[in-house]
Every structure is written in C-alpha cells, then in structure tokens.
Amino acid sequence: MKLTKRSLYIILVIVITIAVDQISKVLVRVNIQPRTETTIGERISLIGDKFIMMNIENSGAFLGMGSDLNPTLRIILLLILPILVLGFVLRHIFKDKTIDSWSLFAFASIVGGGLANVFDRIVYGSVTDFFFIDLGGVFRTGIFNIADVSVTTGMIILLFVSLKKKKTIEIPE
Incomplete structure (x- = not known):
C-alpha cells in the first residue's frame, strides 16, 4: 500500500481518536474512585447534576448490554465480530477512493473509537466509561467514554452525508 496523503489522514484520525480515548481512560482510572458491586464510587460534577464524571467498568457493550452473556459468546460478539467489522470498514475506506x-x-x-474499546476489552476485560449527561428528563444518556463519542459522531456525520446525497439526487418526472 502506497502511503498517500489520504492514507495518512485516515491513519492520523484513527490514531488521534485512540490516543485521546486511552489517555482519558487512564486519567479516569488513576484519579476517580471506581464504582464496584459494593461501593457507589466517586462522582465528579462538571456542570451541576447535568454533566457528571464517574468511573464505571463496563464488561458489556453499549449501556452494558451483553454483560450477562457466557464468556464464549461475549468473546464472539464483543471482540471477534467488532474486529472483523472494523477490519472490513478499514479496508473499504482505504480502497474506495x-x-x-x-x-x-x-x-x-x-x-x-471501535478499536479503542476493543483494546480495552482485550487488555482490561472491560471498557472504562465515565461521562453521564442528564438534562432533567428531556435528555439522559447512559455512561459513555470518548470512543463512544467518536463512534456516535461518525454515525451522525454519515447520516447527514447520506441525507444530503439523497436530497441532491434528482428524480426524473
């Protein structure tokens, strides 16, 4: 593979995403007392009760889904499948000019973002989540991390791009 500006851009976005995510998780693990089965853990208010930081180890996927699965199924659904999907996406973005x-x-x-969370699952056996937003019943999130923000932002951008493309396609009468 020839290293073009485009390829370097792809690699740079991926590396920066992973780096920011992993640095944030290290800071949280070192500085915020985690929630465990027996303790509530530390809660740090960033903006009143609206934006809170805490340290939660999530052994499942989004919002803890899959944490009850047996270990074999969890490895397949939370490690192998995501690695395969991310590999196909990566291959696609490098090949499709x-x-x-x-x-x-x-x-x-x-x-x-996906690789950053997969890395956590491989190295730590869980993913460190730490942000929580509650806008008084109007909008409330689960507990998430920077990798989740990156994946969600990417999906939102793809949604807007696809809607814009559909808008620009002229339908013959």
Missing part, C-alpha cells in the same frame, strides 16, 4: 472527505472522517472516527 470515491468516499467524500466528511464520510472518510466519519468512517475513520468509527474505526478509531
């Missing part, structure tokens, strides 16, 4: 710049950034962000 027609991908627009917004979509390229979005796909690279998704791959970077």
Whole structure:
C-alpha cells in the first residue's frame, strides 16, 4: 500500500481518536474512585447534576448490554465480530477512493473509537466509561467514554452525508 496523503489522514484520525480515548481512560482510572458491586464510587460534577464524571467498568457493550452473556459468546460478539467489522470498514475506506472527505472522517472516527474499546476489552476485560449527561428528563444518556463519542459522531456525520446525497439526487418526472 502506497502511503498517500489520504492514507495518512485516515491513519492520523484513527490514531488521534485512540490516543485521546486511552489517555482519558487512564486519567479516569488513576484519579476517580471506581464504582464496584459494593461501593457507589466517586462522582465528579462538571456542570451541576447535568454533566457528571464517574468511573464505571463496563464488561458489556453499549449501556452494558451483553454483560450477562457466557464468556464464549461475549468473546464472539464483543471482540471477534467488532474486529472483523472494523477490519472490513478499514479496508473499504482505504480502497474506495470515491468516499467524500466528511464520510472518510466519519468512517475513520468509527474505526478509531471501535478499536479503542476493543483494546480495552482485550487488555482490561472491560471498557472504562465515565461521562453521564442528564438534562432533567428531556435528555439522559447512559455512561459513555470518548470512543463512544467518536463512534456516535461518525454515525451522525454519515447520516447527514447520506441525507444530503439523497436530497441532491434528482428524480426524473
């Protein structure tokens, strides 16, 4: 593979995403008392009760889904399958030169965030989550991390790009 500006851009977005995520998780693990089965753990208010930091080890996927699965199924669904999907996405963005710049950034962000969480599952056996937003019943999140933000942002960008493309397609009468 020839290292073009485009390839370097993809690699840079992925590496920065992973680095920011892993640095944030290290800071949380070192500085915030984790919640365990027997303790509530430390809660740090960033903006009142609206934006809170805490340290939760998530052995499942999104919002803890899959944490009850048997170990073999968890390895298949939370490690092997994501690695395969991320590998296919990565191959696609390196090979398809027609991908627009917004979509390229979005796909690279998704791959970077996905790899960062897979790394956690391999190294720590769980993913460190630490942000929580509660806007008084109007909007409330589960507990998430920077990798989750990266994946979600990438998906939102892809949604907007696809909607914009559909809008620009003229339908013959």
